[in-house]
Amino acid sequence: MGRAYSTIAFDPAKCDGCGDCMMACAQAKTGTSDTARSRIQIVGRGNATKDATEDATENAFELALCRQCADPKCVTVCPAGALAKDGASGVIGWDASKCVDCLLCTVGCAYGGIALEQATGHVAKCDTCDGRPACVPACPKGALTYVTTAKIYNEVGDWEDLFAPGLAGCQGCNTELLMRHTLRRVGPDTVLATPPGCVPGMGSVGFNGTTGTKVPVFHPLLTNTAAMLAGVKRQFKRMGREVTALAIAGDGGASDVGFQSLSGAAERGEQMLFMVVDNEGYMNTGMQRSSCTPYGAWTSTTPIGAGCAAGQPAQGKTQDAKNLPLIMVNHRCAYVATASTAYMEDLYAKLERAIEASKTGFAYVHVYSPCTTGWRFASDQNMEVARKAVETNFVMLWEFTPGEGLNFTRPVDDPLPVTDYLKAMGRFRHLSPAQIEHIQGKVVENAKFVQRFSEQAHGG
Amino acid sequence: MSTTTLEKPAVGAPTKQKVMLCEGNEAAALGVALARPDMVAVYPITPQSSLVEHVAKLIADGRMDADIVDAEGEHSVLSVLQGGALAGARTYTATCGPGLAFMFEPYFRTSGMRLPIVMSIVTRDGITPQCVWGGHQDAMTVREVGWVQIYCETVQEVLDTTVMAFRIAEDHDVMLPVNICLDGNYLSYGTSRVELPEQSDVDAFMGAKDVNWHVALDPMKPMAVDPLTGGSGGKGPATFVRYRKSQCRGMQNALGVIEAVHAEWASRFGRSYAPLVEEYRLDDAEFAIMTLGSMTGAAKDAVDEAREAGRKVGLIKIKTFSPFPVEALMRALSKVRALGVVDRSVGFRWNCGPMYQEVLGVLYRLAREAGTVLPAMSFIGGLAGADITIGHFHRVIDATERLLDGPAPNEPVWLNEND
Ligand code: SF4
Numbered sequence: 001m002g003r004a005y006s007t008i009a010f011d012p013a014k015c016d017g018c019g020d021c022m023m024a025c026a027q028a029k030t031g032t033s034d035t036a037r038s039r040i041q042i043v044g045r046g047n048a049t050k051d052a053t054e055d056a057t058e059n060a061f062e063l064a065l066c067r068q069c070a071d072p073k074c075v076t077v078c079p080a081g082a083l084a085k086d087g088a089s090g091v092i093g094w095d096a097s098k099c100v101d102c103l104l105c106t107v108g109c110a111y112g113g114i115a116l117e118q119a120t121g122h123v124a125k126c127d128t129c130d131g132r133p134a135c136v137p138a139c140p141k142g143a144l145t146y147v148t149t150a151k152i153y154n155e156v157g158d159w160e161d162l163f164a165p166g167l168a169g170c171q172g173c174n175t176e177l178l179m180r181h182t183l184r185r186v187g188p189d190t191v192l193a194t195p196p197g198c199v200p201g202m203g204s205v206g207f208n209g210t211t212g213t214k215v216p217v218f219h220p221l222l223t224n225t226a227a228m229l230a231g232v233k234r235q236f237k238r239m240g241r242e243v244t245a246l247a248i249a250g251d252g253g254a255s256d257v258g259f260q261s262l263s264g265a266a267e268r269g270e271q272m273l274f275m276v277v278d279n280e281g282y283m284n285t286g287m288q289r290s291s292c293t294p295y296g297a298w299t300s301t302t303p304i305g306a307g308c309a310a311g312q313p314a315q316g317k318t319q320d321a322k323n324l325p326l327i328m329v330n331h332r333c334a335y336v337a338t339a340s341t342a343y344m345e346d347l348y349a350k351l352e353r354a355i356e357a358s359k360t361g362f363a364y365v366h367v368y369s370p371c372t373t374g375w376r377f378a379s380d381q382n383m384e385v386a387r388k389a390v391e392t393n394f395v396m397l398w399e400f401t402p403g404e405g406l407n408f409t410r411p412v413d414d415p416l417p418v419t420d421y422l423k424a425m426g427r428f429r430h431l432s433p434a435q436i437e438h439i440q441g442k443v444v445e446n447a448k449f450v451q452r453f454s455e456q457a458h459g460g
Numbered sequence: 461m462s463t464t465t466l467e468k469p470a471v472g473a474p475t476k477q478k479v480m481l482c483e484g485n486e487a488a489a490l491g492v493a494l495a496r497p498d499m500v501a502v503y504p505i506t507p508q509s510s511l512v513e514h515v516a517k518l519i520a521d522g523r524m525d526a527d528i529v530d531a532e533g534e535h536s537v538l539s540v541l542q543g544g545a546l547a548g549a550r551t552y553t554a555t556c557g558p559g560l561a562f563m564f565e566p567y568f569r570t571s572g573m574r575l576p577i578v579m580s581i582v583t584r585d586g587i588t589p590q591c592v593w594g595g596h597q598d599a600m601t602v603r604e605v606g607w608v609q610i611y612c613e614t615v616q617e618v619l620d621t622t623v624m625a626f627r628i629a630e631d632h633d634v635m636l637p638v639n640i641c642l643d644g645n646y647l648s649y650g651t652s653r654v655e656l657p658e659q660s661d662v663d664a665f666m667g668a669k670d671v672n673w674h675v676a677l678d679p680m681k682p683m684a685v686d687p688l689t690g691g692s693g694g695k696g697p698a699t700f701v702r703y704r705k706s707q708c709r710g711m712q713n714a715l716g717v718i719e720a721v722h723a724e725w726a727s728r729f730g731r732s733y734a735p736l737v738e739e740y741r742l743d744d745a746e747f748a749i750m751t752l753g754s755m756t757g758a759a760k761d762a763v764d765e766a767r768e769a770g771r772k773v774g775l776i777k778i779k780t781f782s783p784f785p786v787e788a789l790m791r792a793l794s795k796v797r798a799l800g801v802v803d804r805s806v807g808f809r810w811n812c813g814p815m816y817q818e819v820l821g822v823l824y825r826l827a828r829e830a831g832t833v834l835p836a837m838s839f840i841g842g843l844a845g846a847d848i849t850i851g852h853f854h855r856v857i858d859a860t861e862r863l864l865d866g867p868a869p870n871e872p873v874w875l876n877e878n879d
Contacts, residue, residue, distance in 0.1 A: 191547075191677045200688075208696040211684030216677040218546065218685045221565055224539035227531060231499065231543025231551075232677050234527050238498060239548070243679055261539060264532030 004150035005070075005090025008040075008126070008133055010063040014143035017042055017061050024138035028129060030119070037117055039126040040065045040135050064112030066126040068092055074105035074114055074125075083114075090150075091128050099123070149345055152181075156348075159184045164212045169202040172372040172379025174341040174386065175277055176202060179248060181344070182275060183215065185351045190244040191232050192217045195225040195258065197250030198371075199277065201284040222253040226265035229272050237271070244358060245272035252282040252290035255324045266331035266362045273358040276324065279371040287374035291322040294394075295442065296435045298427040299374070315430060320442055325366040326450070329400045334361030337399035337409075340368045342386035346409050350399055357401070368395045376426025385424045392421040393447045398454070406454040418443050477655040477729070484615045484647035487654050488554065488580050488640070489514030491622025493524040494662040495578075496669075498549035501529040501537040505559040506592045507644040508582040512554060526552075534563040538577070542566060545575040546677040546685060550626060550669060552577070556644060557584030557598045564602070570637045571606030573686055574710065576629035576671060577637040580622065581609075583753070584644045585805070585844045593845025594644030596752065596805040599781075600814045606707055608638040608714050609782040611753045615652045617733055618642045620725060623662055627721045630671060633713040641781075643754040643804075645845050650754070657729055665728055711783040718780055736785035738777040739792050741767060745774030747798035747860050752778050752815055755802065755841075755848045762853030773857050778815065789822045790829075798868075799823075799836040800860030802853075802875075804843065812838035812872045835868035841875030848875060 022038035030037045041064035068090050075083045075092060082098035083105060085091070094114075105114050105123060114125040126133075128146075136144045162183040169176040175198050183190065192215050194200040203212040205219040220228045225247050233245035254262055254276045262274065281299050282288040289299040295317055298304055302317040328336045335357030337350040347367070354363040370377070370385040377385055389395040393415035400406045418440045422428040431439075482490070488511050492500070500519075502512035518524040527544075531537045534555050541551040555563060560581060570577050585595025599609060608628060612618045618640065625638040642648060675685055689703070690696045719735045726732035740760055742748060751759045756777045766773045776792045776799075778785070793799065803813020810817050816838035827833050839856050842848040852875045859873060 189679045191679065206684040206687035208689055208691065208699060209687065211687060213684060214682060216679060216682045216685070218677055219687065221539070221569065224535060224542075224566055227536035227539035228543040230529065231501075231540040231545075231549070232547045233543075234529065234540075235499060235544045235547035235549040238527055260532060261536045264536055267532070268530070 003087070003090070004153040005068060006128070006131065006146060006148045006150050007068060008065060008128065008136065009145045009147045010065070011143045011145075012061050012063070014141045015042065015061045015139075016141055017044070018140065020138045020140060021135035021144055024134040025126075028134035029124070034119070037119055037124070039124055041112065041115075043112070064115070066092060066109075066113030067111055068126075068128070073108035073110070077104045077108035079104065089128070089131070092125065093127065094123065094125060096122065152344055152348055156181065156184050160188065160214070162188060162190075162214045163204060164214070167202040167204060167212050169198070170371075170373045170379075172382050173198070173202075174382045175199065175279070175369055178277060178341050178367055178369065179204065181347070182248065182351060183213075183246075185348065186244050186246055186273070186355060188215055189242065190215045190246050191229070193220050193225050193229045193245075193247040193249075194218075195220045195247070195249050195253045196222045197253060197277075197282075198279065198284040199248045199250065223258045224261050225249050225253065225258055226270065226272070226274060227261040229274075230265050230268070230270035233271050242359075244355065247272065247274045249274065249276050250282070250284075251276055251278040251280060251292035251324065255291045255322050263331065266328060266333050266364070269334070269361045271358055271361060273354050273363045273365065275365045275367060277367055277369045278324070279369045279374065280321065281371070281374055283371045283374040287371075289317050292324060293317050293321060295320045295439055296428060296431050298376075298430065304430045315432065315435060316427075323446070325364065326453070328364045328366075329406065329453075331362070332402055333364050333400075334358070335363040335399070335401055336366075337364070338366045338368070338395065338397050340386050340390055340395060340397060342383050342390060343397060343410060346397055350409070353399065353401075370425075374427070376429070377424060381424065385421075388416070388421040388424050392416045392418045393443050394418055394421050396447065396450055398450065406450070408454065415443075415447070477657055479653060479655050481651060481653055482615065483510065483649050483651045484618045484642050485511035485582065485649070486514045487615045487619035488622050488642060489518060490656060491619040492552050492578075493518050494657060494659060495552075495623050495626040495666060496524075496550065496663075497526050497552045497578075497626075499527045499529065499541065499544040500552045501531050501540040501544075502553060503531055503534050503537050503555070503559065505534070505556055507584060507594065507648040508554050508556045508559070508580070511580060511582060511648070515554075534559040535566060538563045538566040538570060538579075541577050542570060542573065542575060543677070545577055546573075546672060546675065548672045548676065548678070550576075550630070550671050552579065554580035554582060556582045557592075558587060560598045560602065567602060567607070568605050569686075571707065573675060574635040574707070575637060575675075576626070576635055578622070578625045578629055579637065579639055581639045581641045582644045582648045583641050583804075591844045594646055594648075594804075595843050595845065596641070596643075596803070597843075599639060599641045600805040600807075603782055603814065606636065606711065607782060608634070608636055608711070608718075608780070609641055610638065610718070610780050611641040611778065612647060613754060613756045613777065613779075615647060615650060616654045616731065618647060619654055619656070620729070620731060620733070623657075623665070624721050624725055627666060628714060628717055631713075631717045631721075632673070634710050634717050635674060636707075636710050636714060641753065646754040655731070661728060665724065714783055715780070715785060715787075734777070734779055736780045737788040737792055738775075738779060739795075740775035740777065742774035742776065742792060742795050744772060745796050746772035747800075747864060748774045748776050748792070748796045749853065749856050749860055750776045750778065750799060750801040750815070750819065752781065752802075753804065755804065758848060758850050759802070759853045759856075762850045762857060765850070766854070766857050771857070771861065773861070781815070784818050784822075786822055786825065789819070790826055793822065793826055793834060794830060794832065797834065798860055798863035799834055800839055800856050800863070801836060802839040802841055802848070802856055804841065804848075806840060806843070813840050816872070835863040837863060837868050838872035839875055840872050843876065846876040852876070
């Protein structure tokens, strides 16, 4: 299997050309404040600072920076063998003792990633500062990110996929991705419970004598997942065997009819990892509403009416969603987190903590999972919809432990308007301005509420 | 609770058994402890509560080494035990009435998964009208769900049958959940003398533990437990049909296993009970009355009194209600010419007692195979904790005797309606 590498990503929409990144690089790499010697160059900066009225969103800035290419032209053209890609880190390194200063590499690179440094008379390029690039934290706008998702690919890719290939999920559904990654991380010493919903529906639990899962799997009732899993776990504990009890459940059963057993198991501190895949409804049975369905959303049981007797058309769900993860926080679980498949690193970090917590108590992970079919968006848009949910604060990513309280793992201080999220799918197409206003108001209110909760949990 | 030690000389029986005074619920708890379950899950409900309290105390006192799960309701109680059994645990719980109704969803599934869970039903009448007192309506209501159901007559029988239930449930030819039914109020709180077997003798009787040999949730042998089965045509429905058939076979096998286990119990502990159907003063009887559960004591007294008055009456007690002991009952019924069946619950569809309905099927078999048409009638008594007295049974005997010469009424006789 090939390797993936970490990389520095640049979002031109966020960059205002301040040059702080260049300053940080110059200081880190040359000990000077000469931004001309920085290995990261924000191109077009000169123009922008001259004309302050220019719209920053017009992508005024471009980036000249080594991309640490997989098949680097600079390496190929270098006649002296002074440039080489490191197999482990992916960084293209420059060896001064071999370089003959021919500058062919600067011609070979299309990104301006390697250039002559006048002060030294040699070429210079980004070496990612050994995985802790100085430029990234220096950027006040968050336009630079050090993307380390590659770690997941490299570390997890070799672990066994504990689901058979060819599970029958809907096109573009991210639940299969979530299941495969989760079980890979949790590992084979696991008993898996998948109550009625999309997870067994796509074949994980099997049909007529078949199964799609390589660990022992059980299809509990919609109502009793946590209780049944508690029985399994307790018996293994009694026998002195370490087995992870994992539930991958839908939001409907967990928040509605299965809530009693979920709450009871959490209160008793049953040692399990309970994951809810929240696609905000009973999606595999025809897209009916659950108590996790958000206000205004179309579902097959909260339809868009042509007009009722009072002349007031029904307009989707008329109540706000139940905040199940916060309710679980109030059970004082050993661990509670919200997660999203658009932020896999975040999810992995949380899985790790959840697995650990499940050895002593109840761990709960709530994953927001956009549903291509039921939410009405194109099948290639899943990650984008998931990301927009976070960027608008419609969904907040945090984790809770009784000791550390509630902490945001990906705070969004400057959220996009919620319409950016609502517009991304068809189930909100009918919304009236008043309904949109209600939703935006609830997003703000909810953000404040969770924020206050976080502060209180920290004794603030 | 006062105890003395009784010398027990019966052949093949253990020499010593502790004698004590206890209520039926405590006897059930002691029986459970002797069977050494790994896991019990509990939720209290009247008149079962003191049973789970006794279980909790036995565990707290270290007299029972089981994992106790104080679940948040009966639905979870049985669900926890399903998980436990699938991981290899011997499991036990108790419930009644509304609690049984609440656990119906996992209750149905327990027999389908062939999990040998043992559960006492401290029987209680149904609601509404609101009622917390005894009656058989709860257990009767779930009689078509594939659990073995055995009814007890005395406190001693509760203790002994509770231990035996685990052997029956876990038998490889059965592998079905078992209910031990003890009458709410009468047996649950009724206090009497019982003999408590020695743990080592019960261990010898139980043998090695072997709970989930056929189905397991264990990473050492990964399998999908209970995947979706059915659909249209071919393998799916055929699998389902074969599965159901084997479940029915397990139920039928239970009849023989119950007999064998009772016989072994008698030889080891010196106490014997008719495992399926008890025939009392039946051999020269002209007619019989039929009973279930704790009412049998008063009924036997009434039969004795009627016998002294020269009337040829006998008694048939059903002990195993599910599977229904058709063959044993045919043998008993072939000895008499008329039958009165006393139910402690109501069959709403037929306007008679549920046990009476079951007997009608046996009477048809008797007519077809032996050409005997037996007149029979239904009595409904003891609802909502009402006492069925010896006086009531005299009325039952009188009415049943009249069937020998007169027509059999289609309406049931409602006891306790005015008294
Ligand atoms: S300048 Fe140095 S690194 Fe660049 S191509 Fe020439 S020899 Fe290679």
